[in-house]
Amino acid sequence: MSAPKHVKQIEDLTKRVQELEKIVELQKAATELRLKSVEDQLKERSRVEDELRGKVSDLTAKNAALEERSRHQEKTSDRGWTVGQAAIVTLVAALLSFLAQSLSKK
Amino acid sequence: MLRTTISTKSPETKAEMQIPPDLLASVKRATEILESELGELADKCEMVAKWHFGNWSDSEEVSVAHLSLTANGHLVGNLTFPPGTLKNDETIRRNLHPFLTEVGRHLSGLVKHRLNVLRKQLEEDLEALAALAKE
Numbered sequence: 436m437s438a439p440k441h442v443k444q445i446e447d448l449t450k451r452v453q454e455l456e457k458i459v460e461l462q463k464a465a466t467e468l469r470l471k472s473v474e475d476q477l478k479e480r481s482r483v484e485d486e487l488r489g490k491v492s493d494l495t496a497k498n499a500a501l502e503e504r505s506r507h508q509e510k511t512s513d514r515g516w517t518v519g520q521a522a523i524v525t526l527v528a529a530l531l532s533f534l535a536q537s538l539s540k541k
Numbered sequence: 542m543l544r545t546t547i548s549t550k551s552p553e554t555k556a557e558m559q560i561p562p563d564l565l566a567s568v569k570r571a572t573e574i575l576e577s578e579l580g581e582l583a584d585k586c587e588m589v590a591k592w593h594f595g596n597w598s599d600s601e602e603v604s605v606a607h608l609s610l611t612a613n614g615h616l617v618g619n620l621t622f623p624p625g626t627l628k629n630d631e632t633i634r635r636n637l638h639p640f641l642t643e644v645g646r647h648l649s650g651l652v653k654h655r656l657n658v659l660r661k662q663l664e665e666d667l668e669a670l671a672a673l674a675k676e
Contacts, residue, residue: 444670451663457585458659462652464582469645472578472638479635 543576543583547592558594560604567627568592568606574633575608578641582648586613597624610644617647 547568549560575590576583589611597603606627608620620640626632 440673441670444666444673448663448666448670451659451666455656455659455663458652458655461582461585462649462656464580464585465645465648465652468579468582469642469649471580472641472645475634476638476642479638 543572543579543588543590545572545590545592547572549594552593552595558604560594564594564604564606564627567633570630571606571608571622571627571633571637574630575610575637578634578637582612586648588612595621612644612648612651615651617651618644 547565549558549565550556551558572590572592579588582588591609591611593607593609594604595607597605603624605624606622608618608622609616610618610620618640620636622633622636626636
């Protein structure tokens with residue numbers, strides 16, 4: 436009586452083990468998909484980061500060049516103002532001297 | 542293998558929609574990319590990709606593609622491709638990757654559930670076998 440029962444039980448167990456194998460395979464494929472998509476997203480992020488780093492580096496260089504140009508223009512502007520001031524003083528002095536001479540003649 | 546259906550009928554009104562040919566071509570390309578990204582997963586379970594179209598926000602002029610993916614009859618993800626995201630392979634992949642991570646997570650959940658069911662069945666089988674052995 437128990438022999439056919441045993442056979443049935445063994446058949447059932449074999450089916451379950453086969454199903455288990457299928458599930459494990461599916462889990463493996465699902466995990467691989469997750470890993471691959473996360474990996475691809477990381478690659479994409481890394482590419483964007485590199486791009487942004489390159490842009491930051493370009494902008495830093497441009498900023499440094501602009502600052503240098505600004506400093507140079509400030510210096511030139513200061514020198515121009517000093518020369519202008521000296522010219523005005525000289526002109527005023529010459530005018531005063533001319534007026535003084537004119538008054539003394541009178 | 543991934544089974545694909547592309548419906549050009551509106552899900553709400555069931556009326557035929559005028560889909561630009563370039564959008565249809567992009568959807569076909571996205572399907573090829575999806576199949577290649579799914580890899581052996583598409584062989585290990587019955588996966589169905591259903592595409593349909595809709596309007597972008599309230600604009601009736603801009604059509605967008607929506608994707609519903611099922612695995613063994615279970616919905617594992619919905620994805621909308623906003624305008625411009627079906628432009629080329631790179632933009633398609635960029636939009637697909639976070640979706641596929643979610644699909645993988647969802648499938649793992651389904652597998653976990655099936656494993657639990659199987660574990661219970663195995664326990665019952667082993668108990669029955671032990672009872673038989675005692676007889």
